[in-house]
Amino acid sequence: MKTQDTATLVAGDAELTVQSGNGCRIGSLRIGGTEVLRQGDHFGSFPMAPWCGRTENGEFRNGGRVHRLPVNNPPHAIHGTVRDKPWRRARGGGDTGAVFTYDLTEPWPYAGRITQVFELEPNALTLRMGLETYGDSFPAQLGWHPWFLRNLGGEDVTLAFDAAWQEERGADHLPTGKRIDPQPGPWDDCFGMPDGVAVTLTWADQLELKVTSPSEWVVLYDEQPEAVCVEPQTGPPNGLNTHPRLVTPIEPLEATMRWEWRAPR
Structure with missing residues (x-):
């Protein structure tokens, strides 16, 4: 089990457990005593960095240099390098x-620091x-991968949700570069929301939870019977190659995600 080094936050009837020893993932979110996240070492809600989703064939370029990443979802590298590593709690x-x-x-071939802040209400x-x-400057992405029950x-x-477009997905599970009208699920797909991510999950007569983010992209995944995923991220899958966003000494990369919940109307 990778659940050592945990922190528990409490606000009202909400209780959040952060597993800093297991990728600084949210291991549990209980609202009024009800767990809303899929349980297990690989689930909960984990950060994706320094890239999100799949990177084609585990390769990306930074200028004229080609870097190779571990292919942990053949033939691609997926979800970054930090989701199962121990993080340190800051002051x-x-x-x-x-x-x-x-x-x-x-x-990851470049030196840098990731900071993650949790604020529970x-x-x-x-x-x-x-x-x-x-x-050195380098391309990167940030995002989160929550597994909601x-x-x-x-x-x-x-x-x-109301997306402006869907990234057409090829047979290799990567965006083809073509934008299409949003299609019905099931999904393992990236959607574009240029005014910011806004997706509402409703468990009828139980809970309504809205996921928002200033980021422009969100991946929706609902192909497993146990859970659904709503993943705001700063670029699309394979974005290190197709939509590079450089982190420089004077311009860090930042991302925000907010969940708000209430009883359904």
């Missing part, structure tokens, strides 16, 4: 907040993540 925080850091190391959770370089004991969850 500050308290009963409703906590701050953690992770210093990038191999197999009785009816909301805000997560912030920042990535800074210790030297499909069923909380009643009807299955429904998802509501």
